[in-house]
Amino acid sequence: MTEMTEIRWHGRGGQGAVTAAKILAQAALGEGRHIQAFPEYGAERRGAPVRAFTRISEEPIYIHSPIHTPDAVAVLDSTLLDAVDVTEGLPEAGILVVNTLESPGTIRKRLTLKGRKIFTVDATQISIDCIGKPIPNAPMIGAVMKATGILPLEGLVDGFRNKFSEKFRPEVIKGNIKAIKRAYKEVKTE
């Protein structure tokens, strides 16, 4: 159970939290890790709060229970900060990445949070600029990768290209990759 990184994703139905959890896991697989990515099991509805999980490990993963003490939490929709306790189980050294216009300091005050490393990025604007739609999952993957340093950016970009080359038009893939890279660069910390 050592060397396992656990990430919890908070989003609203339709924002692509589950896909983000999977894409990050897939990128880790490309780097030779063992992976798990799974949604919280419930009735899916657009706009409802959803949670998804990513486990990345050097060793095979046997555990099949939800993640309660994540190493990092990604929040795809800042309105969730008022609706759910996104920092639940996040340890002192944990990482919080929020899609918001606000600064990490403002988020810290808003959540009255002690410890933890807070990162913010305007993933919605990035996705509008790069993809033409307010679907913040791709830039949030970039931000989480920068914040956690869990994987090299290139591995993710290659993995993304390979996985979706058959499913999406080249410009869609290009836009998403651009969004990932931009968020990787623009994500702010205190």
Next chain:
Amino acid sequence: MAKILALTGNEAAAYAMMQINPDVVAAYPITPQTALMQKFADFVADGDVDTELILVESEHSAMSATVGASAGGARAMTATAANGLALMWEIVYIAASNRLPIVMPVVNRALSAPINILCDHSDSMGCRDAGWIQIYSENAQEAYDNTIQAMRIAEHPDVLTPAMVTLDGFIISHGMEDIRLLEKKEVQKFVGEYKPPYPLLNPQHPVTYGPIDFHDYYFEHKRPQVDGMENAKRVAVQVGHEFGQKSGRTYGLFDAYRMEDAEIAAVILGSTAGTARPVVDELRQRGIKAGLLKLRVFRPFPAMEIAKVLSGKKAVAVLDRSLSFGAQGGPLFCEVCSALYNEGHRIPVINFIYGLGGRAVEIENIQEVYQKLGKVAKTGNVTKIVNYLNLRE
């Protein structure tokens, strides 16, 4: 060479079906099986299989079409879950009684009511007496591996019995994991060409399936079905061994994890067995001799083999993810107790009903199981036989 992909359990099972390339698949969608069939339908649309995919109007029809195809001499498959399995039940029993080697992934989901789409084993356990081989999978890799092996086991001339391969709904079906896939041609070679022994569509050797058969011969026709099922035990071990030579992953009737010198042990089916593994490791680090018996083949039930592994233990816990109302405990509990009794082992055994309707199974819940087990081992007394894990009471 094996390919490593990130797949959900549903996708993994669909890949196995694609690589088996069955002649006929008939299906009707039901959560959480829908994504499995959707993936398989992709393979059909992309021309990756030669399968005739029949989209029917209900699960009753899905199994009926599968039975018809199989009796006709085709290698036939379907997949379902929960109420879908319940609806096809009549024909599930007929498939087995006609000795048709159909393979069906069952994505375990709670039966209604109340309506619940999440995992428990009430669906497959509900038809444990229907005459099907039942193989439970711990993870997506096993869902893939078991589906391929089930084909060989079911079609073995000494067996000729349909097989369901279960995977835990959502936990495995919708969870993505790293999966090692065999090459399609390796799978093709492993399952071989299906030579139906008594195809309906052979005018040279006309046969009949499922005619009227009363008190004069019905009984005699049921008896060999028992042998076919019993033979599946031997064949499952053979096939599991052969599969290991191809893939590096050998399978038996169960996986005995740190059991040899264990004093306390839990018997578990499905994904929860995986969650129990790190708990056992942690207990071992603390000097507690804990073990885990992950059962893979529930039907035919490996009674003698299990009794042998459990003999000499100080206390045993059996975890059931389904209820058997009015019985002495969950289905697995009753089987394990019966096996121990028949082999003359008087070991304290406690039962934990857990995870109904998708109730999460946490590390702490499994720790609680071993904690209670430790107490029972110390005193030898069982104060409460049937316990409910992580339930508000």
